[in-house]
Amino acid sequence: IAAIGTARAAARARVWARRRPVGGAVGDQVIIDLDATLVTAHSDKQGATPTFKYGYGFHPMLAFVDHGDAGSGEALAGLLRPGCAGSNNAADHITVLDAALAQLPEHERPNVVVRTDTGGGVKDFLHHITDLNLQYTVGFYGMPPIVEALSKVPRQAWRAALDGDGAPRKGAQVAELTRYLPTTLRGWPPGMRVIARRERPHPGAQLRLTDDNGWRITCFATNTRGWSIPDLEVRHRQRARAEDRIRNLKDTGLTNLPFHRFAQNQIWLQIAMLAADLLVWTQVLAFAGQPARRWEPKRLRLRILAVAGRIVRSGRRRFLRLPRGWPWSDLIETGWHALQTT
Numbered sequence: 001i002a003a004i005g006t007a008r009a010a011a012r013a014r015v016w017a018r019r020r021p022v023g024g025a026v027g028d029q030v031i032i033d034l035d036a037t038l039v040t041a042h043s044d045k046q047g048a049t050p051t052f053k054y055g056y057g058f059h060p061m062l063a064f065v066d067h068g069d070a071g072s073g074e075a076l077a078g079l080l081r082p083g084c085a086g087s088n089n090a091a092d093h094i095t096v097l098d099a100a101l102a103q104l105p106e107h108e109r110p111n112v113v114v115r116t117d118t119g120g121g122v123k124d125f126l127h128h129i130t131d132l133n134l135q136y137t138v139g140f141y142g143m144p145p146i147v148e149a150l151s152k153v154p155r156q157a158w159r160a161a162l163d164g165d166g167a168p169r170k171g172a173q174v175a176e177l178t179r180y181l182p183t184t185l186r187g188w189p190p191g192m193r194v195i196a197r198r199e200r201p202h203p204g205a206q207l208r209l210t211d212d213n214g215w216r217i218t219c220f221a222t223n224t225r226g227w228s229i230p231d232l233e234v235r236h237r238q239r240a241r242a243e244d245r246i247r248n249l250k251d252t253g254l255t256n257l258p259f260h261r262f263a264q265n266q267i268w269l270q271i272a273m274l275a276a277d278l279l280v281w282t283q284v285l286a287f288a289g290q291p292a293r294r295w296e297p298k299r300l301r302l303r304i305l306a307v308a309g310r311i312v313r314s315g316r317r318r319f320l321r322l323p324r325g326w327p328w329s330d331l332i333e334t335g336w337h338a339l340q341t342t
């Protein structure tokens with residue numbers, strides 16, 4: 001596993017040196033998403049246990065780097081865990097984050113923003129991120145002190161929330177709760193801010209016990225300064241992209257863990273992440289600025305990988321020969337030439 005990780009990190013550094021896949025320039029933020037998923041086991045295997053969703057299998061913790069609006073994302077690290085593993089285990093979050101940081105080019109690591117759901121909103125994990133001098137944006141439970149703080153926020157403190165395009169979202173508002181939190185809320189890292197979003201539930205939506213006066217409340221914690229509250233909330237809500245990365249990883253091998261022994265399945269997880277990375281790196285280098293840069297594995301297989309081709313040499317040059325009439329021949333040839341010149 002260590003050897004595979006070393007090889008992946010070296011290959012990633014070469015790809016990033018040729019074309020930085022995340023949005024912005026060198027020195028801009030690099031967002032790492034941590035999330036867990038369930039992998040069903042249909043037979044008895046080492047480490048397979050009942051899950052919190054009443055299934056049976058494994059509960060791996062995964063880390064991805066988000067490429068932003070320009071593309072997809074890369075699988076950085078994965079920790080295979082029994083199905084009964086908790087979602088808010090600080091030690092597992094720390095292990096996966098440290099492995100993910102080791103996968104990034106060294107000069108990119110100081111710019112990392114760690115993004116998780118409420119599973120990462122635990123004190124030990126946030127202290128670890130703070131000790132690394134990194135930023136975070138993590139989901140925060142609606143505990144009683146949060147409910148108490150909500151009652152103290154003045155009406156004029158609520159601002160319009162934004163949608164993904166930066167336009168005001170009707171019926172949704174955000175506000176910072178930090179100054180209204182009770183002093184009994186102790187043990188959290190210094191500099192932590194708590195921000196709440198409230199929105200009227202959609203017609204027919206199931207109401208929750210945590211709803212406040214008819215508002216659906218969600219909270220997150222961050223230590224980022226210099227951003228507006230609505231922009232911070234949009235950045236946190238884009239954590240949903242991690243679900244796309246998990247779906248892609250399952251398309252490259254994580255749908256099932258085929259072996260009986262836990263150690264063998266640990267290696268399988270690493271191979272699945274390597275397969276996902278190879279596809280993404282191909283998109284980064286070959287299809288920059290094109291719709292194919294954002295295609296998921298199933299579409300890539302259908303349009304790019306499923307066609308037979310032949311490389312021929314003539315006059316000290318190499319040419320790619322594809323079947324006539326293949327609808328995406330021009331795209332494949334464009335990607336081929338881009339790989340030759342990158």
